[in-house]
Structures are given as C-alpha cells and as structure tokens.
Amino acid sequence: MIPQLPDPDELRLLLPEISLITAMCAVLLVPFIQRKSVALPVVAALGGLLLATLATVANLGDYRMIFSGSLAIDHFSQFFKILLLLFSVLVVVLWGITSRKQTHAYDVPDFLCLLLGAVFGMSLMASATSLIMIFVAIESASLPSYALAGFRKHERVGSEGSLKYIIFGSASSALMVYGMSLIYGSAGTLDLFGVAGAVTTGGLTPLMAVGLAGLFVGLSFKLSAVPLHFWCPDVFQAAPIEVTTFLSVASKGAAVCLLVRVLHVFGVASMGDLGAAGLGGLSVGVAIVGAITATWGNLLALRQTNLKRLLACSSISHAGYMIMAASLIISPGRGSAQSVAGAILFYLLIYLFMNLGAFTAAAIIDQETGQDDIRGYTGLARRCPTLAVLMSLFLLSLFGMPGLGGFMGKIYLMESMTKAENTGFVLITVLLLNTLLSLYYYMRPVYYMVLVAGDERRPVFFPRGIGLAMLLGCAAVLLWTGLSPSAAGGMTQDYARMFSFTRNVVDVTDSLAASQDAGVLVIPPLHETPGR
Amino acid sequence: MHQVFNVSLTHFLLVSIVLVSAGVATILTKRNAIGILIGVELILNAAGVNFVAFNHYAWPAAYPVGEANDGVLFTLFIIVLAAAEAALALAIFLNFYNNFNTVDVDKASELRG
Numbered sequence: 001m002i003p004q005l006p007d008p009d010e011l012r013l014l015l016p017e018i019s020l021i022t023a024m025c026a027v028l029l030v031p032f033i034q035r036k037s038v039a040l041p042v043v044a045a046l047g048g049l050l051l052a053t054l055a056t057v058a059n060l061g062d063y064r065m066i067f068s069g070s071l072a073i074d075h076f077s078q079f080f081k082i083l084l085l086l087f088s089v090l091v092v093v094l095w096g097i098t099s100r101k102q103t104h105a106y107d108v109p110d111f112l113c114l115l116l117g118a119v120f121g122m123s124l125m126a127s128a129t130s131l132i133m134i135f136v137a138i139e140s141a142s143l144p145s146y147a148l149a150g151f152r153k154h155e156r157v158g159s160e161g162s163l164k165y166i167i168f169g170s171a172s173s174a175l176m177v178y179g180m181s182l183i184y185g186s187a188g189t190l191d192l193f194g195v196a197g198a199v200t201t202g203g204l205t206p207l208m209a210v211g212l213a214g215l216f217v218g219l220s221f222k223l224s225a226v227p228l229h230f231w232c233p234d235v236f237q238a239a240p241i242e243v244t245t246f247l248s249v250a251s252k253g254a255a256v257c258l259l260v261r262v263l264h265v266f267g268v269a270s271m272g273d274l275g276a277a278g279l280g281g282l283s284v285g286v287a288i289v290g291a292i293t294a295t296w297g298n299l300l301a302l303r304q305t306n307l308k309r310l311l312a313c314s315s316i317s318h319a320g321y322m323i324m325a326a327s328l329i330i331s332p333g334r335g336s337a338q339s340v341a342g343a344i345l346f347y348l349l350i351y352l353f354m355n356l357g358a359f360t361a362a363a364i365i366d367q368e369t370g371q372d373d374i375r376g377y378t379g380l381a382r383r384c385p386t387l388a389v390l391m392s393l394f395l396l397s398l399f400g401m402p403g404l405g406g407f408m409g410k411i412y413l414m415e416s417m418t419k420a421e422n423t424g425f426v427l428i429t430v431l432l433l434n435t436l437l438s439l440y441y442y443m444r445p446v447y448y449m450v451l452v453a454g455d456e457r458r459p460v461f462f463p464r465g466i467g468l469a470m471l472l473g474c475a476a477v478l479l480w481t482g483l484s485p486s487a488a489g490g491m492t493q494d495y496a497r498m499f500s501f502t503r504n505v506v507d508v509t510d511s512l513a514a515s516q517d518a519g520v521l522v523i524p525p526l527h528e529t530p531g532r
Numbered sequence: 533m534h535q536v537f538n539v540s541l542t543h544f545l546l547v548s549i550v551l552v553s554a555g556v557a558t559i560l561t562k563r564n565a566i567g568i569l570i571g572v573e574l575i576l577n578a579a580g581v582n583f584v585a586f587n588h589y590a591w592p593a594a595y596p597v598g599e600a601n602d603g604v605l606f607t608l609f610i611i612v613l614a615a616a617e618a619a620l621a622l623a624i625f626l627n628f629y630n631n632f633n634t635v636d637v638d639k640a641s642e643l644r645g
Binding site: 131153 | 548552555559565569571572573575576578580590591606609610613616617620621623625627628630631632637640643
C-alpha cells in the first residue's frame with residue numbers, strides 16, 4: 001500500500017462521515033451561542049444525520065476503494081450506512097420521548113456528540129478493509145458507547161454497567177491489536193486483501209493463526225458472541241433505554257457487517273479452495289461460534305424477568321443467527337456470497353424495526369407504570385390495549401411468527417443457507433430448534449399482559465403523539481415485510497453486492513510473491529540480523 | 533561504540549511476549565480497575581513494539597516504491613487511541629467511585645441474572 005493524498009472524488013465518497021464529524025463539532029459549539037438551549041443541538045445533530053443520509057444516497061451507485069485501499073465503498077456498505085443513519089435519527093427521537101426531561105440542558109450536547117461519534121465509527125466499520133481502519137473504526141464506535149452506557153452519572157447501575165463495558169471492551173480490543181501486530185508480522189501488509197492473499201499463498205502459519213484468533217476476539221466482543229457475551233445483558237440493562245436500543249441494533253449490525261466483509265475477503269482470496277488455503281476451519285469455527293451464541297443467548301433469556309435484560313439476551317441469539325449465516329460467505333458455492341449477504345441485510349432491516357418497536361413500547365410502559373419487570377405487566381391488556389397489542393406484535397415478530405417480518409427474515413437466512421452444501425442443513429436445524437426455544441420467553445410478557453389479572457384500580461393510559469407514531473410505523477414495516485416480502489427482499493439482494501476483489505487479490509498476491517517470497521515470514525534465531 | 537551484540541527481531545519479540553504476558557496476567561489477577569487498565573496498556577504497548585520491530589526488521593520500507601511504514605503508522609494510532617481510552621476509562625472509574633466509594637471491580641455485582 002503506497003499512501004497517497006486523497007483526490008476530490010474520494011472525499012466526495014466520504015461525505016457521510018465528513019457531515020457526521022461536522023455535526024459533532026457543531027453540536028459541541030452550540031453552547032457557546034446559546035447555553036441552555038436543547039432545541040439547537042438536537043436540530044444540529046438531526047441535520048448532520050440527514051445530510052449524511054443524503055450524501056450516502058447520492059453515493060449509492062459508486063463502487064471503489066478509497067484512501068489507499070483502506071475503505072471499500074460499495075452497495076453493501078452504503079445500504080448499511082443508510083439503515084444506520086435513519087435508525088440514529090429514530091434513536092434521537094426516542095431519546096426525545098424517554099430521557100429528554102431527565103437530562104440536564106448542559107448534558108444534551110454531550111449526549112448527541114457521543115451518539116454521532118459512535119455512528120461515525122459504525123459507518124466506518126461497514127467499509128473498513130485494512131487492519132488500521134478496522135482498529136480505528138472499532139475504537140471510535142466503542143469509546144462513545146462506553147460513555148453512553150453510563151450517561152446517567154448518578155445511577156449506581158449505570159456506572160456499574162459502563163465500568164464492566166469499558167473493562168471487557170478495552171481488554172478485548174487490546175488483544176485484537178496484539179493479534180493485528182502478529183498478522184502484520186506474518187503478512188507484511190495491513191491491507192485485508194494482502195493478508196488474505198498471504199494466507200492463501202503462504203498457508204496458515206502459527207504466527208498468522210494466533211494473529212487471526214486475536215482479530216476474531218475483538219470482532220466477537222463487538223458481536224457479543226459466546227464466550228465474550230457476558231457484558232451484554234448487564235450493559236443493556238444498566239444503560240438508558242434509548243442507548244440500549246442504539247447498541248442492540250447499530251453496534252451489532254456494524255459488527256456483523258465487518259464480520260461479513262472480513263470473511264468475504266478471505267473467501268474471495270481463497271478462490272473457493274478452502275481446504276488448500278487452510279481456511280476451511282475458519283468457516284466451520286465461525287459457524288460453531290454462531291450456533292453456540294444463538295443457543296446460549298436463548299438459554300440465558302429463558303430465566304430473565306427484566307424486559308431490557310430479556311431483549312439483551314434475545315439480541316445475543318439474533319446476532320448468533322446472523323453469525324451462522326455469515327460463516328457461509330467464506331465457503332464455496334454458486335454465487336452464494338451475495339445471497340447470504342442479502343439475507344443478512346434483510347435480517348438487519350427487520351431486526352432494526354422489531355427491536356426499535358419493542359424497546360419503544362417498553363419505554364412507554366416504563367414511563368407510565370414505572371415497571372421494567374415483566375411480572376409487573378399484569379393487566380396491561382386492559383389498561384392499555386393498544387400498547388399490549390403492539391408489544392405482542394413486536395415480540396411475536398422477534399420469535400418469527402408467520403405473517404410478520406421476523407419470519408421472513410429467518411426464511412431468507414435459511415434459504416441462503418441451503419446454497420451451502422453440507423453445513424447449511426446443520427445450521428438450518430440449529431436455527432429452527434432455537435426459534436422453538438425462544439417461543440417460551442417471548443410469550444412470557446404476553447402471558448403477563450393478557451392472561452394474568454392485575455389490580456383493577458390502576459389508571460388506564462394511552463400512548464400518544466410521536467411515541468405512538470413510531471410504534472405504528474415499526475408495526476407497519478413488520479406487517480409489510482411479513483406479508484409481501486418480495487419488495488424489501490429484492491432490494492436487499494440488489495444492495496448486497498460487495499466490492500469484487502478478484503483483480504486486487506491477484507495483484508497483491510503476485511507482488512507479494514515476487515517481492516517477499518510468498519509472503520511468509522521466517523523468524524530468525526537470535527544473534528542474526530536480517531534486513532538492515 | 534563497539535557493539536556488544538546484535539539486536540535482532542527475536543529480541544524485540546521476546547520483549548513484546550514478556551509485556552503481553554504481564555498484561556494478561558495483570559488483567560486476570562488484579563481486582564482494582566486501574567490495575568486492569570494498566571494491564572490493557574501493557575498489551576497495547578506490546579503490540580506497538582511488535583509493529584515497530586516487524587516494520588524495521590521484517591518489512592522495511594523500500595523507497596521510492598514498495599511497502600510504506602505501515603507498522604510505524606499503526607503504532608502512532610495505538611498511542612493516540614490508548615490515550616483516549618485511558619482518559620475515558622479513568623472518567624468512568626471516577627464516576628464508579630462516586631457511586632460505590634471503591635474501584636474494586638468485584639463490588640460491581642449489582643447487575644445479575
């Protein structure tokens with residue numbers, strides 16, 4: 001990789017990130033103009049997010065590597081960025097209904113700045129293709145998330161949650177960086193294509209294997225994959241509900257996109273010949289981790305009574321389903337990579353609306369009744385039928401009820417799995433068994449809301465205004481994608497095209513082989529000075 | 533000055549292995565949050581040593597064309613991001629101290645289930 005100054009066209013492709021950074025600065029500078037204003041920073045943040053969305057839509061047809069090959073701008077990354085940015089707008093709206101009244105006016109710019117910073121990191125995660133960019137993207141997505149998780153500084157649980165989050169997060173990212181240093185030592189390049197080329201030509205040396213293990217430790221922390229999942233329920237329960245919503249969708253979605261990209265690069269570099277490249281184990285390993293994550297998340301969720309904690313465990317298992325599908329990207333198959341990526345994008349789209357709906361409903365219930373324990377939901381069907389119906393709809397969709405979006409999401413995942421020869425059917429079985437397992441805990445809140453009689457004297461209430469509009473919007477999307485999935489499914493398939501690296505990989509491996517003896521480093525014994 | 537012995541890549545890798553082992557051991561044994569943070573910094577610096585050593589010995593920059601100083605560049609990023617992470621971690625520890633009057637991570641056990 002020869003660093004070059006970016007040309008104007010590259011900067012145009014980076015406009016979404018540039019607008020996010022500009023909005024961050026604007027939000028921080030607002031207090032100098034008007035000290036106690038809440039509206040101004042919110043308008044600046046929303047403006048930045050919408051500008052970034054427009055810039056992403058304008059760049060949608062572009063298809064190239066920018067910044068000396070460290071960012072891939074393609075349909076896949078741009079589609080995820082649009083999802084992410086629109087979702088962040090909805091998170092700001094959700095914050096407006098839930099936490100705005102409790103947030104001091106001085107803290108509003110801080111909150112928005114941290115949120116925009118995390119969105120910036122996540123949008124980089126979707127297109128990162130060099131180790132440096134992966135590190136920077138993961139860190140700039142993580143650091144604001146740590147602070148956001150403990151944003152209510154005077155709550156004991158909040159400070160405990162963010163303490164656990166930053167300790168586990170910084171330890172796993174440190175191990176990831178150490179792994180990256182070993183990958184660099186083995187391959188001699190930070191470029192992901194070059195690394196994949198070195199693995200395919202030079203084989204999986206022990207140094208490279210340990211390095212890749214470190215890289216996947218960092219990735220699985222962001223994905224909350226077993227065994228690095230234990231922070232997830234604690235942090236999600238402790239964080240304010242809009243932050244939980246944000247982390248459960250945006251953070252996991254970005255991590256899934258990064259995993260898909262890393263595996264895709266390796267899959268293309270091996271040219272479908274996994275056995276020779278020593279990468280067959282990688283695909284199987286990712287599939288096993290995904291299956292364990294899905295199952296373990298469901299088992300954890302069975303005994304949860306706090307709704308935020310329950311949804312946190314359910315988000316672990318949903319991440320597990322997506323990891324299982326992502327493992328097939330690397331395996332050989334008749335153009336299966338695009339169909340798998342398309343199914344994952346479709347699942348992310350559905351998952352966004354299911355989780356947003358469920359968390360918004362939970363936030364409104366929490367506001368009206370002060371309950372976030374599902375055993376306190378008794379008699380809710382009588383007190384607020386609208387909310388009970390909508391909440392049940394979101395939970396049923398998370399389970400995968402036919403007719404709702406969640407069902408079609410799982411169907412598309414399974415359809416893409418059938419294209420892989422052997423492992424696909426094992427994965428489908430795991431997915432089906434897990435879906436059955438999850439029915440129990442998704443039905444428990446519904447059971448308490450509908451069937452358990454509550455105290456009849458408690459007041460009746462109705463969701464109002466923006467909250468109701470958001471709930472109805474999410475429900476409409478889930479019904480639409482559930483009843484006629486072809487439009488959204490076709491769109492995600494179209495936008496699942498990822499940067500075609502074949503040419504790049506050949507170039508990289510050729511130059512590596514020519515200059516560095518197939519890109520394998522032999523560590524010399526002591527008292528010998530190679531190089532200089 | 534006369535060179536007593538040649539410093540090779542292996543020496544640097546040994547230093548880095550000692551650092552990373554010390555870091556992992558610190559993270560696993562310390563119960564003080566700041567101790568754990570020090571362990572994390574040790575691992576990050578081990579990675580930095582690796583990057584610079586690999587860049588110098590194994591993949592030296594061949595001007596005017598060829599590989600650039602990727603490893604040195606990565607080390608600069610590690611230093612900057614480690615500083616940011618340490619600042620944020622200390623702020624979070626301080627906030628935890630305000631609420632719990634301790635930075636013992638074993639006391640962070642109210643969230644369970």
